[in-house]
Amino acid sequence: MKKNKSTLTGKVKRYAKVSSKLTGATARIASNKLIGKNDLNKNADIILNALGGLKGPLMKAAQLLSTIPDALPKEYAEKLQTLQAEAPPMGWFFVKRRMASELGKDWLKKFDSFENNAKNAASLGQVHKASIKGNTIACKLQYPDMSSTVAADLKQLKLIFSLYGTWDKTIKTKDIYDELSDRLKEELDYKRELKNMLLFYEILKNQKYINVPKPIKDLSTDRLLSMTWLSGESFMKWKKSSPKIKNHLALTLFYAWYIPFYKYGIIHGDPHPGNYQVDNTNKDKPKINLLDFGCIRIFPAKFVKGVIDLYIAMRDNNTELAINAYKSWGFNDLSKDLIEVLNIWALYIYGPLLENKKRKIQDPKALKNGKEVASNVYKELKKLGGVAPPKEFVLIDRAAVGLGSVFMHLNAELNWHEIIEELIENFDEEELDIRQKSILKKFNL
Secondary structure (H helix, E strand, O other): OHHHHHHHHHHHHHHHHHHHHHHHHHHHHHHHHHOOOOOHHHHHHHHHHHHOOOOOHHHHHHHHHHOOOOOOOHHHHHHHOOOOOOOOOOOHHHHHHHHHHHHOOOHHHHOOEEOOOOOEEOOOEEEEEEEEOOEEEEEEEEOOOHHHHHHHHHHHHHHHHHHHHOOOOOEOOHHHHHHHHHHHHHHOOHHHHHHHHHHHHHHOOOOOOEEOOOEOHHHOOOOEEEEEOOOOEOHHHHOOOOHHHHHHHHHHHHHHHHHHHHHHOEEEOOOOHHHEEEEOOOOOOOEEEEOOOOOEEEOOHHHHHHHHHHHHHHHHOOHHHHHHHHHHHOOOOOOHHHHHHHHHHHHHHHHHHHOOOOEEOOOOOOOOOHHHHHHHHHHHHHHOOOEOOOOOHHHHHHHHHHHHHHHHHHOOEEOHHHHHHHHHOOOOHHHHHHHHHHHHHHOOO
């Protein structure tokens, strides 16, 4: 009973804090609209100021949302990208109390050492460095009462969507909200993340340049996840490396994301820069540490086939195949005009894969960049009465945009066409379905 009361109190406090800020923001925006002022930059500033003092899952959702083209206007997206998803770390007193609730009052005796200060603090929890039997490990400890925090934040995220939707209905956001909600709730379950980690370890075990940590089951619970410690550096520290090394890193990162997707219909849904590192043990052929397996998306084989079919449709200029691909993705009411607009965005996303030559992910000679393309697509969709992006679109697009940004920073130049053709060679929808069911059953997912 005491726990329920605490959870309720946490929800009430969170609702009150966020609601009061957003209610004020809503009133100011409504007032501006009433007197004829509808400046999206100013409106975005109002929302940013309302949310800027908050931390936790709401910020994580907002940052994720900001990378989805046209889910919100570019003015909102650019402002949301400035928010920090990191929360202040728990002090040692709270850490001891949380660890005792997960592993018992004698929890410290289970470790050879356990560092008081967190190495990393993020939106849902923080990581402490420890050791057992002479081996260095990482302990990811969830903050207290995060279920009520997530519930409260998701309610406010819905308010943000409705706030924008009152004057612009170009992008229908219900399915996007449902997807963000499902993924955030899953991230609270560290036992599920432990299984996800084992899953990716199995899928990528033959990739000699990709490291996946191994979980330690005896020191893991619903809210504590212990794993082998992986040492590495930020990708940004490698921006001045030789082209050969940067291309190697870009290719390895591409494989880390897309081998699981094209071979098993599974994708790591959060290509945040903090979720991968460079292991520089071998400076000529550095490895990548893949981290944080809370946001994992499993797609039906039919959807993966749709992604491949759309690529083939763009490659071969096959309109009929493109229509079938959009339908398999979940786009409905496809008029000729809507298909033409969707094709503009598809050609931009798939563009680097269509040319059979070495090139950068962003062609410097291109007449339009991603923002311009997205803006034009948005304008055309608005003329057509809007569109409801399917929920599966969220993390697929997140991966493409997030990884593309890293490849641009690295200035990588590869034959992306050859890479994708090799990955999808001999693709068989039925075989993928069998592989997926088999591996998910193995890890009870």
